[in-house]
Amino acid sequence: MRIWAVDIVLIRKGAQIVRADQDVIVEQAIGWHVRLAEAGEDDWADFIDWMEASPENAAAYDEIAKQDRVIAGARFPEPVAAAANDNGRNHWLRGAGAIAAAAAIVALALPSLLARHASPYEVATAQGERRAITLADGTSIEISGGTRLRLDHDDMRIAVLEQGEATFHVRHDAARPFVVMAGTTKIRDLGTVFNVARQDKNLSVEVAEGSVLYQPDSEAVKLLPGDALSADETRGRVTLSKIAPALVGGWRSGRLSFSGQSLDHVAATLSRLYGTNLILAADLSARPFTGMVHFTGDAERDVPHLASLIGANWRRDGKRWILSDGAPLSR
Template sequence: MQVERTDAEARAIDWLVRQRDPDFTDWDGFADWLAEDNAHAAVYDAVASLDRDLDALPSASAPAVTIITDAPARHHPSRRRWFGGAMAAALVGAIGLSSLGLFGDDGRIETLAGEHRTVELADGSKIEINGASVVEIDKDRPRFARLESGEAMFHVVHREHDPFVVETGGAKIVDLGTAFNVVRRDRQTSVAVSEGIVLYNPDRDNVRLVAGKGIEARDGDRNAPAVQDVDVANVGGWRSGLLVYNGTPLAVVAEDLKRTAGMQVSIAPDANDLSFRGALIIDKNRDRTIADLAALSGTKAERQGDGWILTR
């Protein structure tokens, strides 16, 4: 049966082909296209999955998790430089999303900058994944996840004799029935708890974190990380487009903006030592977000290509 290619499918194929170009920079345009219709992300994800697995489509089976996509995931480069657009569109219409391998390679879920994705696990737990992040889950270990890089908010169903374990870097976070946010950046792990209790490195540091507490742990530190107060209302605020800081280096803020909103912000050498205190609201008016960042950090924002640069 021939399946007619829809405009959305044709556009998704066009975006996929363009993004293979190393010089592709139109991420704002891509994000705007996704925002036009909730169905665009699912269509793109289906086309990208077909591209990746066109030579060996997986057999249909009940998924170990449910993945809810707000924007497409980043996939590894296809084994084919080009793929048959008409064929892919026909397959999109003929094959259900549950059989397209959205689970990823060996449970690896990788998101684009600016993409937010939710994974619902079989036990009822949920992982909300921020952009530019990599999370690994194991179908043979349903109470386990690994945050390789980026940021994720975990909502875990409590099981007294079967704790949920999150690994990141060389650290282990054991959940005792809670909601908590984890950030993994260069040789550093941040944990903030909004509900319940977690244990950080129970076999080594054994730091107990309750709601309203958090830590900043650096790789290689011999001492256990100090427990800090955090605002429960702001834990995982990236999910609603709210980023709150209290004396955070501008470079870290720029990294968060790229991850959460796909915004490209560079910090000039003369502003590297500046920190930021305040709240940033992320919406479609990116210029306003940057203007607020500049005003509150005492810097000047200038356009630089598809992004901005902050100078003193």
């Protein structure tokens, strides 16, 4: 069986795209896409064999076929007439028009095809668990409890924080800045140690060293050491504040800082970091809390300490700790 190929070199931002197995498959798919317009019975049999040989072949051909309507509406130079000494050779791809069409297909299809060959993986921690990882580029990430972080073996310069909290110690590379995605938010490293937390639709960013850009493609808010940012995705509200650089990522030492967050948020943070099963009565949940609290991870100490700070009563019910406002509760 003869497999047709196109020798096309793509240049993106001045750097030549390195050919790999996937590029070969894309070229073969383009060849079949063009060839089938005048295919005979034998050609179709060969095409079916090629499609069935690998799921990647079928996926590549499907992607190329999707671009057909784009190419069909484009205007390309007319094909060059065959030379007199062509000896009757049947060229399936001839002239500048066909080359331009093939190049357009590659340019459209290649990014999505290559994306399928990423190697994503997830690092997750249970409530009360902590982990520390080091990426191949030297970047280290300290991960708090109740956190889910998505990374990619093939692109170690991006991390997606699905939920939870992590402190990033980034090895800066101006050519390939490190990016953290959290919900709809993008945070770009400018040479940094910074902390990112995401809980429900609330996001916080704190910078200890260097700087980061919050939403670099839109607001482009630059945060320097000691700067903190909180964002409410539901309300679309962003608030800037200050924090001592030494307190950034304070969860690592048990020093937690809150600024106007609800007590429900404080309780959820304790549950995530230490696995403390803390229940708030309805009259406490929405009450705002501002202050810095030192927690040890020992509920016997932490829950009464928090209760005294907020003027609440506490009691224990098995593995649950219950906080309530009002008359003292029996323990």
